[in-house]
Amino acid sequence: MFKLSPEGIEFVKKEMVRYETKLSAVIPCLYRVQDENEGWISPECVAYLSRLMDLGESEIYEVLTFYTMFNQKPVKPLHVQVCCNVSCAMQGSRKILEELKKQNNSNVTLSAVECLGSCDTAPVLQINREPYMEKVSLEQITKTLQERTSS
Amino acid sequence: MEHKLLTEHYNKDNYKSLEGYKQCGGYETLKLALNKQPKELVEMVKASGLRGRGGAGFPTGVKWSFLPDNNEPRYLLCNADEGEPGTFKDRMMMEKAPHQLIEGMIISAFAIQSHKSYIYIRGEYTDSISIIEQALKEAYKQGYLGKNILNSGFDHEMDIYVGAGAYICGEETGMISSLEGKKGQPKLKPPYPAVKGYLEKPTVVNNVETLAAVVPIVRDGAEKYKAIGTERSAGTKIFSVSGNVVKPGNYEVPLGYPLMDMINKLCGGLPPGRKLKACIPGGSSAPVLTAEECEKACLDYENLMDLGSMLGSGAIIVIDDSNSMVDILSVIMHFYHHESCGQCTPCREGTGWLDQIVKNILHGKGRLQDLDLIQNISQHMMGKTICALSDAAALPAISFVTKFKNEFIDYIQQNKISSDNLNQVV
Numbered sequence: 001m002f003k004l005s006p007e008g009i010e011f012v013k014k015e016m017v018r019y020e021t022k023l024s025a026v027i028p029c030l031y032r033v034q035d036e037n038e039g040w041i042s043p044e045c046v047a048y049l050s051r052l053m054d055l056g057e058s059e060i061y062e063v064l065t066f067y068t069m070f071n072q073k074p075v076k077p078l079h080v081q082v083c084c085n086v087s088c089a090m091q092g093s094r095k096i097l098e099e100l101k102k103q104n105n106s107n108v109t110l111s112a113v114e115c116l117g118s119c120d121t122a123p124v125l126q127i128n129r130e131p132y133m134e135k136v137s138l139e140q141i142t143k144t145l146q147e148r149t150s151s
Numbered sequence: 152m153e154h155k156l157l158t159e160h161y162n163k164d165n166y167k168s169l170e171g172y173k174q175c176g177g178y179e180t181l182k183l184a185l186n187k188q189p190k191e192l193v194e195m196v197k198a199s200g201l202r203g204r205g206g207a208g209f210p211t212g213v214k215w216s217f218l219p220d221n222n223e224p225r226y227l228l229c230n231a232d233e234g235e236p237g238t239f240k241d242r243m244m245m246e247k248a249p250h251q252l253i254e255g256m257i258i259s260a261f262a263i264q265s266h267k268s269y270i271y272i273r274g275e276y277t278d279s280i281s282i283i284e285q286a287l288k289e290a291y292k293q294g295y296l297g298k299n300i301l302n303s304g305f306d307h308e309m310d311i312y313v314g315a316g317a318y319i320c321g322e323e324t325g326m327i328s329s330l331e332g333k334k335g336q337p338k339l340k341p342p343y344p345a346v347k348g349y350l351e352k353p354t355v356v357n358n359v360e361t362l363a364a365v366v367p368i369v370r371d372g373a374e375k376y377k378a379i380g381t382e383r384s385a386g387t388k389i390f391s392v393s394g395n396v397v398k399p400g401n402y403e404v405p406l407g408y409p410l411m412d413m414i415n416k417l418c419g420g421l422p423p424g425r426k427l428k429a430c431i432p433g434g435s436s437a438p439v440l441t442a443e444e445c446e447k448a449c450l451d452y453e454n455l456m457d458l459g460s461m462l463g464s465g466a467i468i469v470i471d472d473s474n475s476m477v478d479i480l481s482v483i484m485h486f487y488h489h490e491s492c493g494q495c496t497p498c499r500e501g502t503g504w505l506d507q508i509v510k511n512i513l514h515g516k517g518r519l520q521d522l523d524l525i526q527n528i529s530q531h532m533m534g535k536t537i538c539a540l541s542d543a544a545a546l547p548a549i550s551f552v553t554k555f556k557n558e559f560i561d562y563i564q565q566n567k568i569s570s571d572n573l574n575q576v577v
Contacts, residue, residue: 023332027315066334067315069274085236087393089482115236119393120400129277
């Protein structure tokens with residue numbers, strides 16, 4: 001059974017009174033659940049959060065399914081999100097993504113994402129919710145992923 | 152020539168700390184503002200000619216004056232959900248000069264007599280989020296936020312709200328829905344947010360750059376700000392330049408600055424041996440300009456509108472002759488299809504069809520009548536929906552297939568398939 005850590009429960013309680021309405025706390029609380037559930041939000045997590053926040057599951061699903069940063073399927077420890085919008089595509093980001101797919105790294109989930117707002121340092125990608133990797137080359141990201149999956 | 156009114160201190164390392172900001176005169180303008188009448192400040196911003204820097208370009212002071220003239224609680228929301236493809240100016244502002252934004256917000260909140268504000272930051276901007284969080288802590292600690300700010304009797308609470316990946320939340324009513332804890336779907340207007348916004352209370356939503364610009368306006372006076380730029384496009388604007396230029400980046404110039412000077416003088420021109428083919432002047436929602444049109448273009452609201460495009464968020468994407476316009480349009484159409492919130496049929500269906508048709512052309516499966524079909528679908532998407540996302544998809548579609556028609560025909564007739572294209576795997 002999924003359960004938040006005591007700190008996580010404390011966080012949810014605080015967020016529920018931080019904003020003008022309890023409903024506003026759903027986004028921050030979903031982030032917390034995702035962080036504590038290996039990067040994704042399962043139906044079990046939703047049921048748990050709905051009890052904890054005393055909200056209908058539908059109210060949580062409404063938010064969960066609308067926003068792309070919440071994963072409704074399991075992800076690998078390294079979620080690599082490659083920007084494939086115009087400026088990054090022009091600098092070869094789609095080729096990087098394609099090559100990464102061929103590498104078939106079992107610890108990596110790959111996603112094409114929309115503009116990350118760092119177009120002057122294209123191509124750009126983001127691993128999980130870490131600071132961006134900018135002006136990234138295939139060699140560089142390959143090396144990073146190898147290092148991080150072997151350790 | 153650059154005119155650094157907002158970006159002057161970006162290169163100072165400690166400018167993002169409160170101490171560093173104060174060394175450059177930070178929070179002095181707030182003291183000045185708190186000694187004025189709120190209405191005086193609204194008039195000042197009106198007189199400065201400042202227009203919204205997020206994309207729509209609506210006069211800021213006028214927006215503020217739509218608030219009801221009573222004591223009803225009202226909210227100030229800072230739109231930091233920067234998502235327009237090509238734009239990275241707000242992120243830079245939050246990372247390099249967070250206190251400039253916060254000072255601008257406190258002054259603006261005092262002007263509209265709001266006691267609560269939120270900075271809505273997109274979830275991907277993890278650096279901006281932590282820097283703004285830190286800056287807010289410092290500002291509270293030194294009495295610039297909270298109860299009785301600098302002994303003026305004015306109270307103001309400011310907080311952050313982090314989005315979770317939805318372009319549509321950059322639309323002001325979409326942002327309000329999102330902040331209310333719902334799907335970020337835009338709301339029908341009227342009533343406008345100034346009358347019924349966040350939690351049905353009067354609300355002003357302003358972009359990061361707009362709010363930061365309030366500081367120099369109040370500091371130097373409306374006249375001085377209005378003297379910069381053109382008659383109807385006052386002040387400076389930060390442009391995010393990306394694509395095929397030698398030195399991409401953020402450049403602050405007076406409005407009305409020639410586009411070609413931006414490309415050649417400030418951004419070091421195109422890579423050697425390349426030729427300018429096109430330019431998107433205001434984010435991916437702005438109709439594309441041909442190389443000939445770029446020669447005539449000046450970066451202000453009116454000039455770009457006369458050329459059939461728009462200033463938008465100030466995101467300039469420079470495209471050289473090594474690119475396929477069909478490929479670029481395909482990327483843009485995929486984006487709008489992905490980001491349509493789905494509540495209005497013309498947008499939900501239209502963006503899907505445009506995406507599919509352009510993809511077909513790109514993959515050599517296009518038909519000549521598809522070009523008319525794109526025009527036809529686009530016409531049925533404009534002005535028919537709750538928000539402007541539908542128009543934002545239709546306008547570039549029309550401009551690309553009209554201005555680069557021959558390239559689209561080449562793809563259709565020769566069954567040319569771009570070797571660069573990897574869209575099918577996306």
